[in-house]
Amino acid sequence: MLFAAPATPMPVLGIFYPGETAGFFLIFMLGLLIYVFSRRAGTGKRVPSIRKIPGLESIDEAIGRATEMGKAVHYSIGIGGVTHADTIASWPILEYVARTCAKYDTKLVQTNRNYLVYGVCDEIIKQAYVAVGKPESYNPNDVRWYSDSQWGYSTAVLGYMNRDKPSTNFMFGSFAAETLLLAEAGAVLGCMQIAGTTNILQIPFFVATCDYTLLGEELYAASAYISKDPVLVGTVVAQDIMKMLIAAVTLVGGIFATFKADKWLKNLFAK
Amino acid sequence: MKRTIPLIITSVTALVLILSQATMLGRKLEIPKILDRYYLLAQAGAFMLGSIGRTRLHLQNIIRRREGYAYSIVLLVALWGFFILGLFQTSNGRVYQWVFNATLPHLESTTFAVIAFYIASAAYRAFRMRNIDSSILLITGALVILGSVPIGEAMWKALPSIKTWIMNVPNSAVQRGLQICIRVGSFAVALRVLLALERAHVGRGSD
Known part of the structure; x- marks a missing residue:
């Protein structure tokens, strides 16, 4: 019996793989909330607004500083791949930065570690220059893929920053151990730095070295905040309601656990 | 149309992946494995495009004798030299392995070690x-x-x-x-x- 095929697990509710039911319904509920609130916002009904996020408010100031000084703006999207949520959340910010830089003829240098991300960033920046009516100002050499290696990329960015001395350094995306290397180099060079990542191990480094830092999920709200698109704002409202529901469930779970009545609750979510 | 089609492809792929992770049928069909192969192909293509883009940029640096063009020569020799060596030897070749082990890990460790000094200066400020x-x-x-x-x-x-x-x-x-x-x-x-x-x-x- 040593070579017997592994037994097929029993499906939950007839179709779901064991252990995936709660996750699926969580995503389904969030999708439903997003649909309801984006429709509500789309039809002109009132949805709550997003509180002020200083890091995103200061993007214009940072680009303005580079324009006045006649220096470049550097934008790093981090080391994550195309499927990483931080990378996806960074693209709308990049689009906004590229449009603003194109409008004021400020040089924008964008650096990448992942070559698929590089392709998307190149297209976003190109489109941004076309959108403001300055396609001739777009320079393909300013959108750079340096290296697939984490440290190769970091070293190349350090080299670029020390040679060209940009006045503004944006870092939005997925960052790991290279965070401090990039951010401290910018701080030493006197760059105005705005950063955002959801890697909680790296956020303290950004807080210590940058002028403004987007903490955790603030990065995911950036798209809605910048575009002020009511449909996207509706999605942020939906995600906040979901968080409140999770907090409520955590609280109820805590109470049940305190009074040792949590067994049936555990069984419910173990399915 | 050039935006609608990619958006449809993205939505359908995402939905299929969610269902293939959560349902019994999806697990049985092993769709993520099939899609991973396409992802790998796209990565390989994009890697080549990235390398060609880098080569074009650094060739311009060398031809126009821009400041620091010597570094561009080093980069091109390393990039394409290693690629050609890999074509002849595969990644298990003796010389290929030696060149890799004698350079990249040491360079990466050195860069990683520099962080200790950056932590000190960042901590001083914070x-x-x-x-x-x-x-x-x-x-x-x-x-x-x-x-x-x-x-x-x-x-x-x-x-x-x-x-x-x-x-x-x-x-x-x-x-x-x-x-x-x-x-x-x-x-x-x-x-x-x-x-x-x-x-x-x-x-x-x-x-």
């Missing part, structure tokens, strides 16, 4: 008492650092316990709160892409 927030940060940081090293225990026996409490109670609570919010946020980003509400990656302009 741990200055400017207001109440930075003072709390300084005191907490000092307690955690001293509680983690033997000299701290020699100074005051309670320091390791204080450090453990700081790490396990307030630090864990904040980290878990952040983690929950981040996970919900990342689900929301994924769903925005699935529902084609987020479309920066295909451009927002008109078709």
